[in-house]
Amino acid sequence: MKKAIYGLKQAARAWWHELDRSLKALGFSCLYADAGIFVAKHADGTMVIILMYVDDIILTGPNTTLVVSKKKLFMDKWECCDLGECREFLRMRIEYRGGKTYLDQVPYLEKILKRFGMANAKAAQTPLPTSYKPEPFDGTATVALQSQYQLVIGSLLYLMLGTRPDLAFAVTQMAKFAHNPSEEHLLKSKHILQYLAGMRKYALVYDGRSDTGLYAYCDSSYGDDRSDADRRRRSMQGYYFSLANASVKWHSKMQTLISTSSTMAEYIALSDCARDCAWYKILFSKLGKPMPYVPIYGDSHGVIFNTQNPITQKGIKHIEICYHYI
Amino acid sequence: MTKDIGKLSAKDQRAWHKAQFEELEALKKHNVYEPADLPPGHKAIKNHWVFDLKSDGRKKACLVAKGFSQVEGLDFDKIFSPVVRFESVQTILALAALKKWKIEGLDVKSAFLYGTLDKELYMEQPQGFKVPGNEHKGSSLEKGHLWSQASCSRLVA
Numbered sequence: 280m281k282k283a284i285y286g287l288k289q290a291a292r293a294w295w296h297e298l299d300r301s302l303k304a305l306g307f308s309c310l311y312a313d314a315g316i317f318v319a320k321h322a323d324g325t326m327v328i329i330l331m332y333v334d335d336i337i338l339t340g341p342n343t344t345l346v347v348s349k350k351k352l353f354m355d356k357w358e359c360c361d362l363g364e365c366r367e368f369l370r371m372r373i374e375y376r377g378g379k380t381y382l383d384q385v386p387y388l389e390k391i392l393k394r395f396g397m398a399n400a401k402a403a404q405t406p407l408p409t410s411y412k413p414e415p416f417d418g419t420a421t422v423a424l425q426s427q428y429q430l431v432i433g434s435l436l437y438l439m440l441g442t443r444p445d446l447a448f449a450v451t452q453m454a455k456f457a458h459n460p461s462e463e464h465l466l467k468s469k470h471i472l473q474y475l476a477g478m479r480k481y482a483l484v485y486d487g488r489s490d491t492g493l494y495a496y497c498d499s500s501y502g503d504d505r506s507d508a509d510r511r512r513r514s515m516q517g518y519y520f521s522l523a524n525a526s527v528k529w530h531s532k533m534q535t536l537i538s539t540s541s542t543m544a545e546y547i548a549l550s551d552c553a554r555d556c557a558w559y560k561i562l563f564s565k566l567g568k569p570m571p572y573v574p575i576y577g578d579s580h581g582v583i584f585n586t587q588n589p590i591t592q593k594g595i596k597h598i599e600i601c602y603h604y605i
Numbered sequence: 606m607t608k609d610i611g612k613l614s615a616k617d618q619r620a621w622h623k624a625q626f627e628e629l630e631a632l633k634k635h636n637v638y639e640p641a642d643l644p645p646g647h648k649a650i651k652n653h654w655v656f657d658l659k660s661d662g663r664k665k666a667c668l669v670a671k672g673f674s675q676v677e678g679l680d681f682d683k684i685f686s687p688v689v690r691f692e693s694v695q696t697i698l699a700l701a702a703l704k705k706w707k708i709e710g711l712d713v714k715s716a717f718l719y720g721t722l723d724k725e726l727y728m729e730q731p732q733g734f735k736v737p738g739n740e741h742k743g744s745s746l747e748k749g750h751l752w753s754q755a756s757c758s759r760l761v762a
Contacts (some may be wrong), residue, residue, distance in 0.1 A: 280637065280638040280722060280724065280726045280727065280728055281623065281636060281637060281638060282635055282636065282637040282638070282718055282719065282720060282721060283637075283638065283717050283718065283719075283720035283721070283722055284632070284637055284638075284652075284668065284669070284670050284717065284718065284728070285667055285668070285669045285670065285717050286652070286669035286670035286671060286672045287650070287670045287672045287675065287681075287722075288672045288675050288680070288681040288684045288728070289682075289683070289684050289720075289722070289723070289724070290670075290672075290717040290720055291684070291686035291717070291720075292683060292684055292685065292686040293717070293720025293721060293722060293723075294686070294716050294717050294719055294720040295643075295686045295687060296721075297719045297720055297721065298718070302622070309687070312693075313687075313689060313690050313693045314687030315687050315688045315689025315690065315693065316689060316693055316697075319682075326606055328697065330689045330693065330694060330697060331688065331689055332688045332689050333686075333688060334712060334713040334714075334716035334717075335712060335715060336710065336711040336712070336713065337694075337697070337708055337709070337711075338708070338709040338710075338711065339697065339701050339706045339707065339708045339709065340706060341614075341704060341706060343706075343707045346707065346709055347709065347749035349707055350711065353711065354711070357713050357714075357719070358713070358714045358715075359711045359712060359713050359714060360711070360714060361711060362709075362711060362712060363710065364707065364708065364709065364710070365708040365709055365710030366710070367710070368694060368710065369691075371666040371694075372706070373698070378702075378705075379702065380698055380699075380701070380702040382695065410712070425680045437725035440691045462621065465665075483695065485698055485699040485702035485703075486702065487702040487703055487705060489703065520692075522696060522699040522700070522703070523699040523700075523702050523703050525699065526695070527692060527696045527699050528695065528696065529694040558698075558752060562693070562696070566700065568700065
């Protein structure tokens with residue numbers, strides 16, 4: 280064999296190397312912040328940005344003529360399908376109306392509701408029942424249940440990552456049991472589908488006239504999670520970043536450290552959030568949009584006090600060094 | 606969803622058969638492989654066909670290598686390949702909305718077939734298109750016109 284073929288372990292990497300080489304020849308270089316983004320800078324300060332997901336490509340930049348000419352050069356090198364103004368990326372639908380960009384996965388959502396027989400399901404108000412605390416399954420799941428569960432969770436994960444920050448908590452919670460689910464877990468993951476049945480038309484709407492800039496909201500719970508194998512009481516954290524009046528990044532996670540106070544749990548969440556701020560700072564500096572600062576909104580006075588006053592108090596002196604990042 | 610190709614109408618069978626030939630043509634165009642004798646010490650990777658019915662009704666057949674039989678260190682080293690992060694996509698879309706940038710889309714055709722290999726790899730001839738007496742050689746496409754129903758009985762739609 281001389282070239283790669285679908286299914287070979289190294290096929291994706293081999294293609295990426297070819298691509299990287301050809302984009303370098305066109306004046307692009309990939310970013311440290313995300314190796315899937317390529318940027319070509321020009322002397323007059325304008326730039327062309329390329330987003331790359333294997334063979335799915337987006338080009339954008341301030342100067343449309345320049346973007347189109349780079350696209351032509353790229354198409355000379357590789358046989359491509361020119362999609363014109365991008366209306367779909369990673370099977371997410373993109374629409375432009377009245378200065379706003381709408382991003383949704385409604386067709387995909389309809390498809391999976393139908394696949395799991397939930398197209399006409401009674402709508403649920405919340406992704407998971409309120410006060411439901413999932414716990415690991417002590418038995419052994421049947422192969423059929425496991426594969427059915429993984430199918431549901433896989434579809435939900437894709438929706439959550441794409442356009443549904445409202446699912447972040449529910450899906451990350453339920454995804455933890457993918458290796459050994461119980462009937463109860465499957466039922467609860469279908470509850471998420473029921474919620475989606477009632478909220479199927481939601482989209483992320485990026486408003487071009489928004490002037491709020493990038494900001495983040497951050498919060499955590501305290502010691503209420505028993506979903507880990509050892510059933511110790513851990514805390515959950517979540518935060519999201521908003522730009523152009525809609526979420527651009529969201530995150531929900533069980534904290535690995537066991538907190539001894541709500542302030543500690545909030546402090547850890549804030550520290551993780553701040554590290555993502557730093558990521559944004561690196562990314563935006565390369566995209567010609569320097570950020571002076573990012574406001575992070577939280578609701579813990581204890582944490583705000585501790586970040587402004589580096590005093591090691593009795594209550595928090597045991598917090599790991601890495602969390603003092605903030 | 607799997608279906609038995611033998612139970613499809615003769616017209617459908619022909620259509621899928623045509624899709625297989627289109628794929629073999631693409632492999633030939635990209636100069637993906639050439640016939641070769643398997644040197645001692647090497648193992649030929651198996652392959653199978655994946656059939657896909659596109660949302661616009663097009664029929665696509667894709668020849669897929671059974672990469673799970675590849676041995677690390679021998680048949681491949683590094684396999685990590687970067688792709689854009691979801692949050693980067695959303696961020697760039699928001700940024701483009703703010704700056705009124707136009708967004709252009711492209712789709713590379715048979716992208717993986719462009720990748721050059723850094724290892725010496727051997728694959729069996731495509732399933733259902735083997736040349737008798739030559740089974741252990743990489744397929745020569747001009748000759749491989751044999752299509753057996755039995756070996757293509759699984760159809761994923």
